[in-house]
Amino acid sequence: MQSEPGNDPGLPLTLLRQLTPQLPGMLSTLRKFVLRESPSLEKVAADRCCGIVATEWRKAGARVERIAQKNRGDHLRMEWLPSGKIRARGQLLVLGHYDTVYATGTLAKMPFRIASGKAYGPGTFDMKAGIVQALFALEALRKCRAPVRKGIVFLWTSDEEIGSGCSRKLIETEARRSDAVFVLEPSFGPRGLLKTTRKGVGEAEIIVHGRASHAGLAPQEGVNAVHELAQQIAHIQKWNDLRRGISVNADVIEGGTRVNVIAERARALIDLRALTITDMRQLERRLRALKPIARGARLEVRGGFNRAPMERKVSAELFARAKALAAQMKFRIEDCVAGGGSDGNLTAALGVPTLDGLGAVGDGAHSAHEHVLIKTMPQRAALLAALLAAS
Numbered sequence: 001m002q003s004e005p006g007n008d009p010g011l012p013l014t015l016l017r018q019l020t021p022q023l024p025g026m027l028s029t030l031r032k033f034v035l036r037e038s039p040s041l042e043k044v045a046a047d048r049c050c051g052i053v054a055t056e057w058r059k060a061g062a063r064v065e066r067i068a069q070k071n072r073g074d075h076l077r078m079e080w081l082p083s084g085k086i087r088a089r090g091q092l093l094v095l096g097h098y099d100t101v102y103a104t105g106t107l108a109k110m111p112f113r114i115a116s117g118k119a120y121g122p123g124t125f126d127m128k129a130g131i132v133q134a135l136f137a138l139e140a141l142r143k144c145r146a147p148v149r150k151g152i153v154f155l156w157t158s159d160e161e162i163g164s165g166c167s168r169k170l171i172e173t174e175a176r177r178s179d180a181v182f183v184l185e186p187s188f189g190p191r192g193l194l195k196t197t198r199k200g201v202g203e204a205e206i207i208v209h210g211r212a213s214h215a216g217l218a219p220q221e222g223v224n225a226v227h228e229l230a231q232q233i234a235h236i237q238k239w240n241d242l243r244r245g246i247s248v249n250a251d252v253i254e255g256g257t258r259v260n261v262i263a264e265r266a267r268a269l270i271d272l273r274a275l276t277i278t279d280m281r282q283l284e285r286r287l288r289a290l291k292p293i294a295r296g297a298r299l300e301v302r303g304g305f306n307r308a309p310m311e312r313k314v315s316a317e318l319f320a321r322a323k324a325l326a327a328q329m330k331f332r333i334e335d336c337v338a339g340g341g342s343d344g345n346l347t348a349a350l351g352v353p354t355l356d357g358l359g360a361v362g363d364g365a366h367s368a369h370e371h372v373l374i375k376t377m378p379q380r381a382a383l384l385a386a387l388l389a390a391s
């Protein structure tokens with residue numbers, strides 16, 4: 001009789017023991033990935049990074065599919081089936097992105113370096129170390145002959161940092177086929193908290209159409225779009241409720257043409273965040289219901305939430321499993337709420353169990369001091385491997 005995976009209490013420790021001495025290999029792979037800069041907006045550079053990531057996965061025995069993109073880096077889909085299985089029972093999705101927010105040339109002023117137990121460099125923390133950990137997790141599962149019962153699909157996309165426009169469909173398709181999604185985005189803080197709740201993220205555009213007129217000679221004939229927009233912003237500002245996790249911010253405004261001319265047009269870009277689907281829907285309703293305040297003004301409202309909130313209930317079971325597995329490896333993990341969105345929001349919105357923040361432990365994402373705490377890499381890789389074996 002085949003033993004049920006997840007029931008082997010010794011497996012997590014075996015995986016951790018297998019992975020701990022792999023740290024030097026993990027660091028040299030991380031270095032390789034970081035030295036290939038991969039900005040979301042530079043296809044040629046991103047494709048080069050995509051190529052070396054693919055090579056490493058081929059070496060690890062995964063079936064690699066490179067999904068060509070016209071304007072962005074290609075996406076990578078890697079599939080690994082438990083050996084000896086003709087057909088796996090179900091699928092697990094490991095999700096991440098290899099693009100970074102740093103333009104090519106950043107390495108010159110922000111080189112890859114290791115100092116005081118930290119690995120620095122563009123994209124180390126967000127999230128190339130996560131990809132490295134997943135690669136070594138897979139190798140550990142193979143080497144330990146862990147009884148994995150499901151097929152594992154690893155999906156590394158190229159445009160997460162710019163909103164996942166060209167990967168969203170692919171992510172959603174794979175998520176629908178999966179029983180669980182593990183997102184290799186960075187964890188939070190020095191203790192490496194997993195992300196079990198993420199705010200939903202949206203962007204709305206409010207355009208006010210007024211009527212231009214001479215500010216001196218015929219003010220009564222004008223409808224000032226800038227005044228109208230200012231009042232609308234003062235109104236929507238009151239929707240903020242930070243304790244509930246709702247924030248509404250006018251991040252960009254523009255309007256008018258010159259002095260002496262009553263502004264005909266004004267526009268604002270509004271950042272929207274909400275912690276629950278109910279609050280997200282209410283914010284969207286309120287936006288659509290905005291009415292002009294000045295007579296003669298006209299409003300146009302576009303956009304809304306593009307990533308729905310990831311509510312904790314979608315993560316709760318997987319998190320409990322992760323916590324129990326970590327305890328078997330003699331370490332503790334906790335969870336937190338993240339204000340930012342990730343591709344985890346997309347899979348959670350489909351109701352597919354999703355656990356996010358399983359990637360690197362470190363700090364400084366999107367900044368000059370971005371780094372990873374290197375001693376945590378084998379541990380986090382072991383946690384992922386154990387989750388894949390137990391799910």
Ligand SMILES: [Zn+2]
Pocket residue numbers: 097126127160185186
């Ligand atoms: Zn990221």
